[in-house]
Amino acid sequence: MTTISDAEVRSAAITFVQGIRTRFGGRVPRTALMEGVLLHGVRVPIWNYQKGIFKPAVVGPLGAALSIQTSVDSPYDDDHDLEAGLITYKYRGTDPRHPDNVALRRALEAHLPLIYLVAVDPGVYDVVAPVYVIGDNEVQLQFTLVADQANVRTSTVDVMQMTLRREYATRAVLQRLHQQQFRRRVLNAxxxxxxxxxxxxxxxxxxxxxxxxxxxxxxxxxxxxxxxxxxxxxxxxxxxxxxxxxxxxxxxxxxxxxxxxxxxxxxxxxxxxxxxxxxxxxxxxxxxxxxxxxxxxxxxx
Ligand SMILES: [Zn+2]
Structure with missing residues (x-):
């Protein structure tokens, strides 16, 4: 079997979703996400609509999560914390050691970029990439995430600059998702x-x-x-x-x-x-x- 590195998968997947976001704006159809990415002749899925936390099989059993999904309709009213300027993401279930939670924690430990998918209508997604997991709270059973600007070379900037840039990017994402949530709630009503x-x-x-x-x-x-x-x-x-x-x-x-x-x-x-x-x-x-x-x-x- 061809070996495909985590870095290859992640970089290709993030480039791919940034491309479809440019094409579709904040309303990416499920079918576009389902295309996945082609690496060394292997089609790698970037997401599974039935899973909140997704890790493609090619990254192996010890690999990190690649994408997470939620909905503006989510029963958890905590996905977008405007006050704190953070995106929060609930654990899968209540066991911090559940394999999905472990896979997301690996992304935190290795500072790996991820894709954040938010269903804004049935079968329609807003896509945020890259996002980074920056916190893990076993008491509240949730991770905290921040967004970053697209196409930034993290190795070339200092930490202060990076923190400010991510704060700014996250606030913009939260504002956007807040409006999407308003739209969804009104349309439901x-x-x-x-x-x-x-x-x-x-x-x-x-x-x-x-x-x-x-x-x-x-x-x-x-x-x-x-x-x-x-x-x-x-x-x-x-x-x-x-x-x-x-x-x-x-x-x-x-x-x-x-x-x-x-x-x-x-x-x-x-x-x-x-x-x-x-x-x-x-x-x-x-x-x-x-x-x-x-x-x-x-x-x-
Ligand atoms: Zn009308």
Whole structure:
């Protein structure tokens, strides 16, 4: 059997996932990840969707993990600790000596780069690489990780510089994942439909903020969100569409009087005076005060 070194596998796998991330952005389909990498004629998988911690067979029984995966929907609410600026990753089970946990610990001991995969929709992933395991807590049963910039030669920089760079990269990743989590939670609450037109294609859906990100109360929480398709999201942001505190849709007067094709006629003018389809659970419905404040801006526009 051909010997393939850990360094070869890791370097090829990280280059590969960085490439697909550039190609697909934060929405990499499962099929693209399944390609794996080809080394000396051997196809090496980089991930197994059924496993949280993955170590390819070619690195041998004493090898280190290559990738880890989680979901923005994860039942552990601790994957992205914005405050601490760290990514946390729960052990597989509760036994620190479980082979998967051991494989991840080896990546920590040998300072090896890994791939972090986060499911943002069913079968769709955001990819972060490289990440490094920097901590292992047997009491909390979790590892801590940091991200690093792509294509950095770690041997040529000093520790201080590396720490700062990784802090910066990790914060950017955490912010990104936090937004992905907001989107997923809102889409779950809205049963993956646009609240205005009921469109069901998840790749065409967004979580719109009611009060914007930069507003002091504009937090990424479900009650400050609306599940909307991309057209209605943009129309809402542009004050073409307004939503009053009773969740009724308003269309700006000049737009109502315009003449144009079917998108304007059916997609925009046709939704005037309809009611939003809201989440079944009352606690997930939009905050009335937020809707009211935002609606005032629409009226003034
Ligand atoms: Zn829509």
């Amino acid at each position: 809205y049963r993956e439909r646009c609240a205005i037109c009921h469109l069901r294609h998840v790749e065409l859906l967004d979580a719109a903020h009611i009060l914007p990100d930069r507003h002091p109360k504009g937090e990424p929480v479900v009650t400050n969100g609306l599940g909307l398709c991309k057209i209605h999201h943009s129309a809402y942001d542009a004050n073409i569409i307004g939503i009053d505190p009773d969740a009724r849709v308003h269309v700006r007067l000049d737009i109502l009087l315009e003449k144009d094709g079917p998108m304007l006629k059916h997609g925009i003018q046709g939704v005037a005076d309809t009611k939003l389809s809201l989440p079944r659970k009352i606690e997930l419905r939009p905050n009335r005060d937020f809707l009211a404040e935002r609606f005032e801006r629409f009226v003034a526009a």
